[in-house]
Amino acid sequence: MKSISLPIEGMTCAACANRIEKGLGKMEGVGQANVNFALEKATVSYDPSKVTPQELQAKVEDLGYKVATERVDFDITGMTCAACAHRIEKGLSKLPGVMQANVNLAMERATIQFNPSEVSPTDMIQKVKDIGYGASLVQESDEKGHDRDKEIRRHKMRFAVSAALSLPLLYTMIAHFRWTGVYMPHLLMNPWVQFALATPVQFIIGWPFYRGAYKALKNGSANMDVLVALGTSAAYFYSLVATVTGNADKLYYETSAILITLIILGKLFEAIAKGRTSEAIKKLMGLQAKTALVIREDKEVTVPIEEVVAGDLIIVKPGEKIPVDGVVISGTSAVDESMLTGESVPVDKKAGDSLIGATINKNGVLTFKATKVGKDTALAQIIKVVEDAQGSKAPIQRMADVISSIFVPIVVGIAVLVFLGWYLIFEPGNFTHALENAIAVLVIACPCALGLATPTSIMVGTGKGAESGILFKGGEHLEAVHKLNTIVLDKTGTITKGEPELTDVISLTDISEVELLSLVASAEKKSEHPLAQAIVTGAGEKNIQIHDAQDFEAIPGYGLHATVNGKDLYVGTRKLMNRENIDISGALDQMERLESEGKTAMLAAVDGKLAGIVAVADTVKESSKEAIQRMKELGLEVVMITGDNRRTAEAIAKQVGITEIRAEVLPEGKAEEIEKFKKQGKKVAMVGDGINDAPALATADVGIAIGTGTDIAIEAADVTLMRGELTSIVDAITLSQKTMRNIKQNLFWALFYNTVGIPVAAVGLLAPWVAGAAMAFSSVSVVLNALRLKKVTLK
Numbered sequence: 001m002k003s004i005s006l007p008i009e010g011m012t013c014a015a016c017a018n019r020i021e022k023g024l025g026k027m028e029g030v031g032q033a034n035v036n037f038a039l040e041k042a043t044v045s046y047d048p049s050k051v052t053p054q055e056l057q058a059k060v061e062d063l064g065y066k067v068a069t070e071r072v073d074f075d076i077t078g079m080t081c082a083a084c085a086h087r088i089e090k091g092l093s094k095l096p097g098v099m100q101a102n103v104n105l106a107m108e109r110a111t112i113q114f115n116p117s118e119v120s121p122t123d124m125i126q127k128v129k130d131i132g133y134g135a136s137l138v139q140e141s142d143e144k145g146h147d148r149d150k151e152i153r154r155h156k157m158r159f160a161v162s163a164a165l166s167l168p169l170l171y172t173m174i175a176h177f178r179w180t181g182v183y184m185p186h187l188l189m190n191p192w193v194q195f196a197l198a199t200p201v202q203f204i205i206g207w208p209f210y211r212g213a214y215k216a217l218k219n220g221s222a223n224m225d226v227l228v229a230l231g232t233s234a235a236y237f238y239s240l241v242a243t244v245t246g247n248a249d250k251l252y253y254e255t256s257a258i259l260i261t262l263i264i265l266g267k268l269f270e271a272i273a274k275g276r277t278s279e280a281i282k283k284l285m286g287l288q289a290k291t292a293l294v295i296r297e298d299k300e301v302t303v304p305i306e307e308v309v310a311g312d313l314i315i316v317k318p319g320e321k322i323p324v325d326g327v328v329i330s331g332t333s334a335v336d337e338s339m340l341t342g343e344s345v346p347v348d349k350k351a352g353d354s355l356i357g358a359t360i361n362k363n364g365v366l367t368f369k370a371t372k373v374g375k376d377t378a379l380a381q382i383i384k385v386v387e388d389a390q391g392s393k394a395p396i397q398r399m400a401d402v403i404s405s406i407f408v409p410i411v412v413g414i415a416v417l418v419f420l421g422w423y424l425i426f427e428p429g430n431f432t433h434a435l436e437n438a439i440a441v442l443v444i445a446c447p448c449a450l451g452l453a454t455p456t457s458i459m460v461g462t463g464k465g466a467e468s469g470i471l472f473k474g475g476e477h478l479e480a481v482h483k484l485n486t487i488v489l490d491k492t493g494t495i496t497k498g499e500p501e502l503t504d505v506i507s508l509t510d511i512s513e514v515e516l517l518s519l520v521a522s523a524e525k526k527s528e529h530p531l532a533q534a535i536v537t538g539a540g541e542k543n544i545q546i547h548d549a550q551d552f553e554a555i556p557g558y559g560l561h562a563t564v565n566g567k568d569l570y571v572g573t574r575k576l577m578n579r580e581n582i583d584i585s586g587a588l589d590q591m592e593r594l595e596s597e598g599k600t601a602m603l604a605a606v607d608g609k610l611a612g613i614v615a616v617a618d619t620v621k622e623s624s625k626e627a628i629q630r631m632k633e634l635g636l637e638v639v640m641i642t643g644d645n646r647r648t649a650e651a652i653a654k655q656v657g658i659t660e661i662r663a664e665v666l667p668e669g670k671a672e673e674i675e676k677f678k679k680q681g682k683k684v685a686m687v688g689d690g691i692n693d694a695p696a697l698a699t700a701d702v703g704i705a706i707g708t709g710t711d712i713a714i715e716a717a718d719v720t721l722m723r724g725e726l727t728s729i730v731d732a733i734t735l736s737q738k739t740m741r742n743i744k745q746n747l748f749w750a751l752f753y754n755t756v757g758i759p760v761a762a763v764g765l766l767a768p769w770v771a772g773a774a775m776a777f778s779s780v781s782v783v784l785n786a787l788r789l790k791k792v793t794l795k
Contacts, residue, residue, distance in 0.1 A: 012208075012223060057099060070114060079133060097117070198236060232255075232259050309373060313370075318363050437761060454475075461735060496621065509609070519567060549562040704732070
């Protein structure tokens, strides 16, 4: 199964999102479809052998909506005939996310319509090069289908025209009340003048409501457009009949015109507010460099960042942003990585060190080789995680979706009953008053606020998290975090810095300490474990020779096996030595002493016999003790789990205030320990940073990866802490709690508003134009309440 994100245009309420979701879900090959009304995006998992992205797009358009794509133009070089153009066109069309590709031979120009979440201009340029031609970016089109500013401008224009035509009609309504003393021009009292003012509002400004209602009804459902079209049409056509028949006292043109004007005003405010909910993504995207200084054909050339490819040599001068991820080839400098790690102290970089795109080079000139470009860079991955989280649904949203899907038909039914009740029972024969009350019910009940209640809070919450270095992979994980009651912490790299130092080398045979360290360091050189790196670094600082190891084998949870200079070497735990039947009785006292000092001691055996002990010590992160104290204050049970021995574990646990420990646990054992907690009915989070933590991260209710750890751990986790500090766990829980409280407030007020508003309108206490204003205000108020999350203070 593959996953695709489709930006959707044309949705007006949660019922629209529900209909697209159902329509896509029924397609053969579609596993799951989630449509986020606030984010205006559909996330679909599908089987590419059964359905294509183009077919998904066609389905969305068949349902009456539009998939917003972006356009990009390239200058193409190397084409000689029409066959070349056709070949490039065909190759580009095969890229996932490319909706349409046109290549013009005469202009030597390619125009591509594409889904930016699936493919980037860099991928397209590379594809053209792979086919055997050249491509360079002309310019990215400003005519983005999903451009928020364009949408706001459109709403402003519609509102301005609608207001200009509706205000004279509003004036006539006010002047009707004698007590206001307002002068009434005879011209405005003319029914044909009112007809001329109301008609453009009804059918030009209000056309999108008719179109949306038709498409909804054609597909067997109902949405906000149906309610607005029904309500305003009833008022307008009743007035038109009165105008034609000469019954000028029964005009309600102002009702339909003012309703449409107020609804458009509400949509304008909503679009402005919704634009603010996605500011986190804009800020992340703004971190990216726009150009890169690349060495090509022995010349320094400045190119757009989209044209940088893996393998390019790039020069970065002091004060410049590093454009993409890479490895330093030459030069030394300090790099500010605070945007990623939150660490304010610049990190020294030299040849061989890795660089992350969007970080800032402080003082030296660096030449580096690009390793990850486009959507593969660390920043692009962070942006994708945030976008995916904002596009996903929290379980609490399912309830709102169900209510929204059945709400409109029920409201139409209630409006019919209200009309009949007033016309036949309460005021028999008073068609006007019955119609007014029915229109008020239709308008007050639009479920926009209900549809926006959850996704807007999720968007702002995940965005706030990203700004604070906390990446939630989905709305469901943001919701799950606030339910946690047990936090299981890995030791190395999580509670501790994961940067241990070599402290002791003890020989227990006639092999010298220098030779023992040489053998162990040579074997550990191929391991990625932090303890292995500490040994290799320690040997290098002592100028001890390190050889190439053969037959290297990492044994997770035990240690390693390798051959060095013809000697068979095992390095690891007591369990490893026992498994290989190696006598370790002569080392036990020394091991216990080292472990009681909080050091990790490893046994080394050469050619089947115990040779000695190598010990390293890892220091606790400065923030760990404070973070664990804060977790306890929140009522959380805190457990430390480690593959290390019990004495070392107890020494570290004592420093940070943890009383519950699981020591000497193998990687698969960590997952089993998590299962034990879950069987006790606890909601468990596993926090880790290494490859050996991945199974436990995946098993836990919520897997939390320390972002300074490995890609595999981050991939397996539900939440990533970019700053590598345990205090971020408390921040994540606080943010989750406040977001869920915000969602519940939104849902309560949306439901309360409809529950109270419908009866008030039904008994005739609400004029239709007041209902329209209230309906518009309810949607805006929900979005504004969600935006309060941006002000949440995290320690």
